[in-house]
Amino acid sequence: MFDIENIVGKSHRLLKEYFGYDTFRPLQEEIVTHVMQKRDSLVLMPTGGGKSLCFQIPALMMDGVTVVVSPLISLMKDQVDGLNSNGIAAAFLNSTLTEEEESKIMQQCREGKISLLYVSPERITRSFETIFGMLNVSLLAVDEAHCISSWGHDFRPEYQQLKWIKHTFPDLPVIALTATADKTTRNDIITQLGIREPKIFLGSFNRPNLSLEVRVGVGAKDKDREILDYIRSRPNDAGIIYCMSRKSCERLSAKLNSKGLHTDFYHAGLSAEQRGRVQDSFINDDTLVICATVAFGMGIDKSNVRWVMHYNLPKNVEGYYQEIGRAGRDGLPSDTFLYFNLGDIITLRKFAEESGQVALNLEKLAQMQAFSESDICRRKILLSYFGEYLDKDCGNCDVCKNPPKKFDGTIIAQKALSAMMRTKENASTQMVVDILRGSQKKELIDHGFHRIKTYGKGADIVEDDWKQYIRQMMHLGLVEVAYDRNNALRTTELARKVLFEDKKVGLVKLVAPEIRKKRFKVTYTKEQAQKSQPWNQLFEYLRKWRVEMARNKGIPPYLVFNDATLREIAVSRPESMIDLLSISGVGKVKYDAYGEEILEEISKFKQAQRKTTSTYQLTFDMYQKGYDVAMIGQLRGMNVMTVYSHLAFLYQQGFAVDPFRYIDKEDVVQVLKAVQVTGEKLQTKPLYDFLRGEVDYYRIRLSLAYLSKEGKI
Structure with a gap:
């Protein structure tokens, strides 16, 4: 009997121990449980959505080896390096290995010392009997599964040889995974792989970050x-x-x-x-x-x-x-x-x-x-392409930030949708437009489309505008294109609500291309809020530590800790093992490898910051008492430029220092121009030289502090 409760509990323990996460992302736990029941599945998740965990966690729980089909040598190496850095035994077979190295890996697989074996589709076809005849293969994972479909955007003919695996081993569970596949491609993946009644897991394609x-x-x-x-x-x-x-x-x-x-x-x-x-x-x-x-x-x-x-x-x-x-x-x-x-x-x-x-x-x-x-909101368009509907505009694209004018386009949409349904959803975009405009084209007449109720009902709208409205309807999730049926237009469930439940449709007013261009305006600025956060200094300090640690280990820096984990560490400043293990992305394996070192680095940073803060604090205390810069320098035994540097630093750190006591707006304008031309925003001398000495060093330094804090450089 399959013990789901035990499987779920064990998967959570493995997730924390090896990957450092306390909870699964949406669908991951359900997929892992489904795979552990030895059932076939098709998983569609966005890039970065956590597809790999869906077969990596089962691989740790199953007896035998999980074979992962991967299309590129570099992808295999990256995945295997990541797994090994997390304490998971994984290997790959490809052309970069010697016969002796391959033989050793196969022996380790037979001895149960390797949990995941990555191979290319070409290699798995060529070494079919060796891999599946000599090894106890518990699961087949087909990554980048859209490559098997001629409807997909990265079609690889060698992927189509994989169908023989399921044909030869019908009881072997298969999990196919992809980040990019429309409905036509999804159906083709299932057919080409020969997987039986797979459960389709469709994750959200929304990447709001x-x-x-x-x-x-x-x-x-x-x-x-x-x-x-x-x-x-x-x-x-x-x-x-x-x-x-x-x-x-x-x-x-x-x-x-x-x-x-x-x-x-x-x-x-x-x-x-x-x-x-x-x-x-x-x-x-x-x-x-x-x-x-x-x-x-x-x-x-x-x-x-x-x-x-x-x-x-x-x-x-x-x-x-x-x-x-x-x-x-x-x-x-x-x-x-x-x-x-x-x-x-x-x-x-x-x-x-x-x-x-x-x-x-x-x-x-x-x-x-x-x-x-x-x-139209660009995220809505992307999601609708993959069959997902976003109810509200995203607010994080250029269209949302510069919203166009909209109008109630329900009647226009209803006319087009009605025409599609009355053709039994067998008409292309051009044919639907011809029907709406009452065209006399021979193909239209031959199909009898001139007799349907919506024929000629949109003659008041020009052809190009109709095509744009239909495109908008696609982007809104009302219409899909059936690529395997001569690009015929199909209506969705949402479209039926528009036709039969009086759901309103907002369409964008069409404008000429030259007018549309004028709306686009971009300004590139740094993440002001992030750069001014107190934790950012520790984050940058730890990034340097991470680079050195990665070089010593011979692995990429993000395999030590990724940016999200490192940022959480910088924000929380853990002081103990318990504190560090509570952070997402830090499990037992990561702690054993890096825990003591990173806690020591945090401690060093705090000590250095306390020393630095004390000297800056003295300057700030004198500034608050109303001492001028010359007096502060005299009392502290430092030159005037150092005092200005202290004040600039204090201002950037959020202390109540007013830089405009010492500079004016014209200084800021000139320094900004110099930065834009020279690309220099840290050293004052190149800017001083560019400005021909017309702006003093201290004014440049304070202007840089202001521009940086305001996110203008």
């Missing part, structure tokens, strides 16, 4: 300038810039480096050794910014990527969603930006027309373009 912004029609020079300014405002943050071509990756990286930044580029044209070097440098925080094609990122589980930019329009929504999902995987606020111009559409249309699935790829490109040009 990611801000979404689209920049339309920005010229190349302005685009490069904006990107340069943004990166300069985030000197310690890791980010990825996705470019359409190899040449543009190299060009952009070179241009940014010429402006004093340290970036690198990555694309499939590099040798395996070069790609490995760039990727390792990024993972280990040695290089924080990578300009790359979409070949980069799929194999990276780096949790502290703080921003992702698309230099050009992606070819489909699935790819875009997966790529922005590489930001903020630790749950902390992160930014995403998408730039596109008409030239991107022309280039991508050419690629689509040269592909093996022209109609499908053109339709998906049209969806991506519609997302980028839309005046």
Whole structure:
């Protein structure tokens, strides 16, 4: 008899011991229990949503080995390194190993010393009898399962060979996992894998910690300038810039480096050794910014990527969603930006027309373009694409921050939805528009669509406007595209509420493209609130400690502690083992590896801060008593510039110091301009030289303090 209570209890203990978490994320516990009952499942969760735990926890509870199919060598290595750092025995089989190393791993699997074995689809096909004939395989996990479907955006033909596993071992439980699959792709995954009556777990695709912004029609020079300014405002943050071509990756990286930044580029044209070097440098925080094609990122589980930019329009929504999902995987606020111009559409249309699935790829490109040009909450559009409905606007995208005008479009929506239903949901967007406008096209007449009740009921709306309204209806979750049925439009349950339950539909008023462009305005600023928080100094101190610890261990820094855990440690300042173990992300394994060291570092920081605070406190006490700067310097035995530095520091730390006793607004304006041109915001001499000595050093120092605290640099 299956003891669910015991399984749940054990899974919670393993979750805390090995991963440091007190509770599962939504659906994880239910999926683990389902897998432990040896039932097949299809799991759809967003990037960073915790898919891997759904098979890693069962692997720790089951006898035998869990075989994980993974598409990239780098992805396998990253996953295995992460598991090993958490004290879990895992290994991979790929072309980087010698025969002797492979033989040793297989022997460890037979002896029950390895819980998870990662293999590529090519390798599992080639070594089918060796793996499944010689090992006690308890579970098959197929990661990035959308690769098995020709409807998916990363189709890999070798994945389709996996169907033979279930055919040969029908009782072997299979869990298929993906972060990007529409309904058509989901059904195809089930068919292609041959899994039997799987339970589908559909997690929320909402990533509220990611801000979404689209920049339309920005010229190349302005685009490069904006990107340069943004990166300069985030000197310690890791980010990825996705470019359409190899040449543009190299060009952009070179241009940014010429402006004093340290970036690198990555694309499939590099040798395996070069790609490995760039990727390792990024993972280990040695290089924080990578300009790359979409070949980069799929194999990276780096949790502290703080921003992702698309230099050009992606070819489909699935790819875009997966790529922005590489930001903020630790749950902390992160930014995403998408730039596109008409030239991107022309280039991508050419690629689509040269592909093996022209109609499908053109339709998906049209969806991506519609997302980028839309005046509807962008998160609503993304979620509706994956079959999820967001009731309210997100408030964290450029459309929500600059809301367009809306009107009651219920009647327009009802006309279109009625036309779709009366065609038995077999009509494309163009056909539905032709019906509404009363077209005399031969195909329409041949199908008898001129006889339906809604024929010609929308003749007062021009064709292009109808198409935009239908796109909005897709984004609102009223309509879906059936790619496997010639892109026919299907209505959803929500649409039926509009037709039969008088649910209202708000549509955005259509505006000309040139007017739409004017609405976009972006200002890049640092996270003012975060930078001014008292814990931020300890966080930066611990980040440096983490880098040194990671280098000593030979692992990426985020595998020591991710940013979210490190920030919680900085906020709570634990003083004991009990305090540290209460923090999310710190389990027994992590504590044994790093607990004593990090507690010691926190203690050192507190002692140094107390010494520092005492000297600054003396300066502040004299300032409050009304002493001028010269008097404070004389009484404290320090030069005047040091006193000004104390006052600047005190102001940034939230003490009641008024910098405008010593500077005026013109000083601030001049210093801000100097920072923007030079990129320097810490050292005063380069700014003094740029300003030709017209602003004194102390005024520069206080102006920098003001600009930093106000989040303007």
